Amino acid sequence: MTRRATLRGAERTLLHGSRGRADVLVCGASFAGLAVARELAGAGADVLVVDRYEIGERATSACAAPTEWLMAMGAERAIRQELPCMTYHTPHGSVRHRLPWSWSSFDYRELCGALWAQCGDARFEIAKVDARIAEVVHTDRGDLTAPLIVDALGWRRVLAPGPNVQPPDARISRGLEVHPDMPPPAAGDLEVWVDRSLVRRGYAWSVPAGAEQRVGVGSYEPRDHVRAPTAAIAERLGRPAVRHQGNWFPHQLRAATEDGVFFVGDSAGHCFPLSGEGIRTAFYFGIACGRELRAVLAGERTRAAALAGYDAFSRSHRPAFAWALALQRVVPALPPRALTALLALMGRRRLSDRAYGWYLRQAAPGR
Numbered sequence: 001m002t003r004r005a006t007l008r009g010a011e012r013t014l015l016h017g018s019r020g021r022a023d024v025l026v027c028g029a030s031f032a033g034l035a036v037a038r039e040l041a042g043a044g045a046d047v048l049v050v051d052r053y054e055i056g057e058r059a060t061s062a063c064a065a066p067t068e069w070l071m072a073m074g075a076e077r078a079i080r081q082e083l084p085c086m087t088y089h090t091p092h093g094s095v096r097h098r099l100p101w102s103w104s105s106f107d108y109r110e111l112c113g114a115l116w117a118q119c120g121d122a123r124f125e126i127a128k129v130d131a132r133i134a135e136v137v138h139t140d141r142g143d144l145t146a147p148l149i150v151d152a153l154g155w156r157r158v159l160a161p162g163p164n165v166q167p168p169d170a171r172i173s174r175g176l177e178v179h180p181d182m183p184p185p186a187a188g189d190l191e192v193w194v195d196r197s198l199v200r201r202g203y204a205w206s207v208p209a210g211a212e213q214r215v216g217v218g219s220y221e222p223r224d225h226v227r228a229p230t231a232a233i234a235e236r237l238g239r240p241a242v243r244h245q246g247n248w249f250p251h252q253l254r255a256a257t258e259d260g261v262f263f264v265g266d267s268a269g270h271c272f273p274l275s276g277e278g279i280r281t282a283f284y285f286g287i288a289c290g291r292e293l294r295a296v297l298a299g300e301r302t303r304a305a306a307l308a309g310y311d312a313f314s315r316s317h318r319p320a321f322a323w324a325l326a327l328q329r330v331v332p333a334l335p336p337r338a339l340t341a342l343l344a345l346m347g348r349r350r351l352s353d354r355a356y357g358w359y360l361r362q363a364a365p366g367r
């Protein structure tokens with residue numbers, strides 16, 4: 001019998017005394033949380049990371065990110081396939097874009113493992129986070145306390161004051177994908193379908209990832225269901241709709257700090273509208289947050305100054321997120337023939353270099 005990695009029932013002992021106290025409490029051990037904790041390695045602080053699942057246990061993403069970001073995060077061993085081109089399909093044709101940089105699909109468990117290996121002496125505990133009051137975070141394994149608290153728990157924004165973000169009324173999109181085996185040869189592009197017969201406001205994708213293919217649908221309209229469209233795109237590709245995984249993802253920037261808490265990744269809306277790309281932004285803002293926390297731990301900055309600095313950094317990206325949100329509203333409304341012509345135009349080398357170059361620079365590695 002396979003043993004589930006996550007601790008269950010009696011194995012979930014209370015985190016008493018010093019086990020429940022830390023200098024920094026990072027809630028969430030996915031892209032954003034691990035990027036923050038990695039930045040704190042060697043800071044000489046007690047960093048506690050918690051998640052309801054074992055690190056790397058449960059992916060909710062197609063796991064494609066710019067290759068240079070995966071290299072910058074020291075996670076190249078997790079790469080499954082490099083994808084230098086994107087192909088867009090509309091009901092009126094297909095257009096191939098060669099990017100000035102490449103995507104890579106990766107293995108979630110291996111990526112998380114590679115990030116955690118760089119987190120130094122940080123501790124990890126499995127715990128389900130329920131709520132927070134001031135510096136106390138309530139979990140199913142007892143109360144955890146820290147003067148510096150990070151919410152990297154994803155779109156629900158669990159540690160914010162007031163009710164959590166709830167679909168379908170929130171500014172969030174929904175996504176679902178299947179993971180059929182990829183018959184060899186495994187070459188291919190990252191493919192995108194903008195086709196209203198599949199999804200009214202959104203897109204479908206196919207991400208080759210070595211021995212498997214990640215085929216899914218994202219809807220900007222959270223009320224529209226994505227299960228039937230996902231089955232339809234899988235069928236169109238002649239692939240079985242097996243191994244489902246799905247989640248919600250934000251499409252609007254939210255406050256990156258609130259009530260003394262640092263919000264990173266999807267909890268802060270750090271997921272680009274239009275593309276729904278939230279992995280590299282989780283890394284990018286996670287690093288920025290980690291640097292602020294490190295300065296506090298080193299006594300170079302007060303907590304209040306770090307909160308203000310991180311909030312200002314996140315806000316400075318508002319124009320790019322606003323642009324992407326405007327495009328997310330416009331693109332589904334464009335006549336399909338006009339969209340096809342626009343995509344063909346964008347496929348011209350100089351234009352695509354400029355457009356994709358701009359897009360990468362909004363959250364580039366090494367800043």
Ligand SMILES: Cc1cc2nc3c(=O)[nH]c(=O)nc-3n(C[C@H](O)[C@H](O)[C@H](O)COP(=O)(O)OP(=O)(O)OC[C@H]3O[C@@H](n4cnc5c(N)ncnc54)[C@H](O)[C@@H]3O)c2cc1C
Binds near residue numbers: 065282
């Ligand atoms: C189907 C789909 C495909 C996608 N594909 C891509 C893609 O290819 N590339 C890309 O860049 N983006 C993609 N995205 C978006 C991307 O997945 C998110 O933006 C990204 O995961 C955000 O990272 P995060 O660390 O902020 O949050 P998450 O990855 O959602 O991590 C949150 C963590 O918090 C934990 N957690 C949540 N609630 C609790 C709780 N109450 N207690 C304890 N732990 C908790 C979770 O277990 C998880 O580990 C996709 C999204 C979907 C839905």
